[in-house]
Amino acid sequence: MSDKNSDTAVVRATLIGGLAVLLWSLLALLTTGAKGIPSFQLLAMTFTVAFTFSAVYLCFKGRSAWALMRQPLTVWALGVGGLFGYHFFYFVALANAPPVEASLIAYLWPLLIVVFSALLPGERLRWFHLAGAVLGLAGAALLVTDGGNFSFSRQYTGGYLAAVACALTWSVYSVTNRLYGHIPTQLVGGICGVVAVLAVLCHLVMETTVTPDMGQWLSILGLGLGPVGAAFFVWDYGTKHGNIQVLGAMSYAAPLLSTVFLIAFGKAEATTAILAACILIVSGALLASRNLLRSKQTESNIGVTK
Numbered sequence: 001m002s003d004k005n006s007d008t009a010v011v012r013a014t015l016i017g018g019l020a021v022l023l024w025s026l027l028a029l030l031t032t033g034a035k036g037i038p039s040f041q042l043l044a045m046t047f048t049v050a051f052t053f054s055a056v057y058l059c060f061k062g063r064s065a066w067a068l069m070r071q072p073l074t075v076w077a078l079g080v081g082g083l084f085g086y087h088f089f090y091f092v093a094l095a096n097a098p099p100v101e102a103s104l105i106a107y108l109w110p111l112l113i114v115v116f117s118a119l120l121p122g123e124r125l126r127w128f129h130l131a132g133a134v135l136g137l138a139g140a141a142l143l144v145t146d147g148g149n150f151s152f153s154r155q156y157t158g159g160y161l162a163a164v165a166c167a168l169t170w171s172v173y174s175v176t177n178r179l180y181g182h183i184p185t186q187l188v189g190g191i192c193g194v195v196a197v198l199a200v201l202c203h204l205v206m207e208t209t210v211t212p213d214m215g216q217w218l219s220i221l222g223l224g225l226g227p228v229g230a231a232f233f234v235w236d237y238g239t240k241h242g243n244i245q246v247l248g249a250m251s252y253a254a255p256l257l258s259t260v261f262l263i264a265f266g267k268a269e270a271t272t273a274i275l276a277a278c279i280l281i282v283s284g285a286l287l288a289s290r291n292l293l294r295s296k297q298t299e300s301n302i303g304v305t306k
Helices: 003-024 027-033 039-061 063-069 073-096 099-106 109-119 127-144 154-180 187-206 214-241 244-250 253-264 272-288 290-305
Strands: none
Touching: 003 214, 003 244, 003 253, 027 214, 027 253, 039 063, 039 073, 039 187, 039 214, 063 187, 073 099, 073 154, 073 187, 099 127, 099 154, 109 127, 109 154, 109 244, 127 244, 127 253, 127 272, 154 214, 154 244, 187 214, 214 244, 244 272, 253 272, 272 290
């Protein structure tokens, strides 16, 4: 494959992975419609939706598609550990620390992805990758804390540690996933099925079952198809074949877009903090994407001169 075709493939994979950020931005809006459903029950139901639609797809593809599920145990452990581990530690963090502080710590994962990517073969961490991720973190902090209203307390140390584990789990999974670029993305469907089973077990041990009403069922379906379904498929593809530093920086757009959707549907109000966060996050994403933007500009210039 020529360098030009290779660069185009990376840009395409990065944009596909970026769709996960857009889908995750719908998480808060759809979750409000499922309010009242216990966390692990909601996790089990949404991942079951994702697995079911994936299974239907594989059935149409035939036996050869199902054969793709035969992968090494290490691959399954990475996927299940990443998807289930992230949600498990996040729920523990929210249950044992104020949500603002817990969410802020948990949202260190995009910055950690950018930093850890330097350990990957053939990857190079440049100053603009790190600077872009830091700008994104600053913008996310403004959103999560509503302009800086937060304070850490020693009594919530357990919850803070769970939030750190949450950030580490997702960042390590995302970066390590790069090493398994030969594993087909269809495997994510099977991983969703295992995560659903584990969530059911946690629900039975820790929660009381709630029967959803029609509105909650619609939200569960929407979550299972989008933020807790398709998002993990496109993220898998993006982290395996795209520019992982850019994906890390782009991920800070999720809380921004989530806030925009909440404002659009009348569930939040626009503030100067949101505007400032928007500037920081967009600037960070553009800065981190400096190499990709330059390569696309070069391709355009070559096309013009031909």
